[in-house]
Amino acid sequence: MTSFWEQDTLQSVQETKRCGKSAAASLSEKTDEELAVLLQNDVQEALDILVLRYKDALLNFIFRFLGNMELSRDVLQETFIRLWEKRSLYRSCGRFSTWIYTIAANLARSELRRPSRRLLVPVIQHDAEGEEYEIPLRDTEPLPDRVADTEFRYRRIQEALLALPVVFREAVILCDIQELAYEEIAAIIGQPIGTVKSRINRGRAMLRSMLRDIYD
Amino acid sequence: MTHTPIRNDPREGTENADPRLLHDLRNMPKVTAPPSFMDEVRARIAEREKSGHARKKYASTSRLVLTLTGTVAVVYLCVLFFRGNDSPPSPQRNSPSIEAPEAPPRETGTPISPSGSLPGRATEDASRRAVDNAGSTSTSPQVNDEHKPNVSPSPQIEGTSVTRAIGKDTMADEHDARGTRQETFRNVEFELEYTPAQYKDAAPESHGKARISGLPLDSTKTDTSKNGTGDTPVRKPR
Numbered sequence: 045m046t047s048f049w050e051q052d053t054l055q056s057v058q059e060t061k062r063c064g065k066s067a068a069a070s071l072s073e074k075t076d077e078e079l080a081v082l083l084q085n086d087v088q089e090a091l092d093i094l095v096l097r098y099k100d101a102l103l104n105f106i107f108r109f110l111g112n113m114e115l116s117r118d119v120l121q122e123t124f125i126r127l128w129e130k131r132s133l134y135r136s137c138g139r140f141s142t143w144i145y146t147i148a149a150n151l152a153r154s155e156l157r158r159p160s161r162r163l164l165v166p167v168i169q170h171d172a173e174g175e176e177y178e179i180p181l182r183d184t185e186p187l188p189d190r191v192a193d194t195e196f197r198y199r200r201i202q203e204a205l206l207a208l209p210v211v212f213r214e215a216v217i218l219c220d221i222q223e224l225a226y227e228e229i230a231a232i233i234g235q236p237i238g239t240v241k242s243r244i245n246r247g248r249a250m251l252r253s254m255l256r257d258i259y260d
Numbered sequence: 261m262t263h264t265p266i267r268n269d270p271r272e273g274t275e276n277a278d279p280r281l282l283h284d285l286r287n288m289p290k291v292t293a294p295p296s297f298m299d300e301v302r303a304r305i306a307e308r309e310k311s312g313h314a315r316k317k318y319a320s321t322s323r324l325v326l327t328l329t330g331t332v333a334v335v336y337l338c339v340l341f342f343r344g345n346d347s348p349p350s351p352q353r354n355s356p357s358i359e360a361p362e363a364p365p366r367e368t369g370t371p372i373s374p375s376g377s378l379p380g381r382a383t384e385d386a387s388r389r390a391v392d393n394a395g396s397t398s399t400s401p402q403v404n405d406e407h408k409p410n411v412s413p414s415p416q417i418e419g420t421s422v423t424r425a426i427g428k429d430t431m432a433d434e435h436d437a438r439g440t441r442q443e444t445f446r447n448v449e450f451e452l453e454y455t456p457a458q459y460k461d462a463a464p465e466s467h468g469k470a471r472i473s474g475l476p477l478d479s480t481k482t483d484t485s486k487n488g489t490g491d492t493p494v495r496k497p498r
Contacts, residue, residue, distance in 0.1 A: 095301055099293040107291045120293065124301045125308055198288055201281075220285035248277045259278050 076140035083131045095124055098141075101222065102148050108217045109152045111206045119155055123148045142231045145224070149214060149232055156210060197258055204254040212247030219244045 071079065072093050082090035102123060107116040126147050134143055205213055211233075218229045219240075230237045252259065 103293045
């Protein structure tokens with residue numbers, strides 16, 4: 045049995061199909077949850093809009109988590125494919141962003157567990173032109189003349205993030221880089237809020253001690 | 261409407277955190293997906309759906325095969341089970357007093373083949389019938405006294421021994437008056453072995469013969485009317 049809200053959404057889908065492009069533009073005004081309902085009714089345009097909305101945020105999260113751009117793109121693609129394949133499992137009572145972040149986080153964790161891939165974690169940074177360059181992992185000696193260099197600092201932060209244990213890394217990235225709410229992070233990683241806060245704090249403390257050469 | 265993340269209260273949980281670290285974390289450069297990403301996703305979804313259809317087809321076929329195999333196996337097992345139960349039980353099995361089937365009164369012996377063993381499967385079946393009819397049997401098969409035809413005492417029986425019992429169901433284990441251990445079986449199927457040397461003291465006409473009491477004899481091979489007692493089968497002269 046469909047709710048009134050879902051019926052309303054379905055009516056708008058039919059309008060979209062009738063009116064073509066102008067109605068497709070109206071799809072972009074819908075919330076994520078409304079688009080997810082449309083997705084469940086096999087409206088592929090809804091998937092396009094959701095991809096546009098989430099691809100950069102998710103790629104950023106996955107890349108900070110895995111540290112490999114090529115691998116991150118694969119995981120991101122797989123995330124949207126899963127979204128399409130498992131669209132029937134989405135329940136409109138939950139936030140869509142939580143759901144898709146959960147998919148991405150699970151896939152990224154699985155990728156990290158693969159023994160063949162675990163060894164391939166080069167720390168790659170993107171410069172302003174979008175070109176990749178690898179960060180040398182052995183860079184423990186403080187370099188005072190470069191501490192002020194923002195670019196270098198970011199590279200060191202990424203290196204330190206990848207050195208964190210997975211549970212702390214995940215929590216810190218979701219909280220401090222992706223800026224998600226504690227409740228949402230708790231739903232994504234499937235832990236109580238207290239655990240989330242504790243992991244974030246411990247992760248930050250670890251990061252701080254690893255980046256002593258920059259922040260002391 | 262675009263996705264806007266809900267920010268945590270910036271003061272919450274950051275008391276012990278280095279503000280510079282938090283600032284740097286929040287301002288780390290954002291990576292972006294290439295413009296062709298959408299097409300890649302669409303292509304991979306189409307590809308996956310195509311292979312998914314093939315996989316579903318294969319899965320449904322294999323499920324069908326498995327279901328059929330399982331059904332056949334279950335039916336076969338059911339048939340085996342009910343056939344086992346439906347085979348009419350020997351009425352005498354639990355009531356030893358039921359009369360044995362009528363046998364020709366004079367044909368109580370069984371000829372022995374020259375090799376010393378009882379001839380053929382028919383003899384085994386006949387002996388099993390006798391055992392069933394009697395309700396119980398022993399290593400020296402015999403029927404109940406009330407149904408026992410005139411049987412000469414045991415010289416012919418002693419020469420035989422059960423060499424193989426199949427599916428025996430021991431009902432009792434006792435010793436007779438001579439101290440010979442006797443087991444009473446139910447549903448016993450046995451082979452008899454005959455050793456002529458054990459009969460050196462027996463009557464000459466009983467040499468080379470063994471008899472299972474109460475069994476019908478093949479009248480084409482034996483002649484039971486000429487031995488004086490009417491019991492002991494005598495091989496026809498060649």
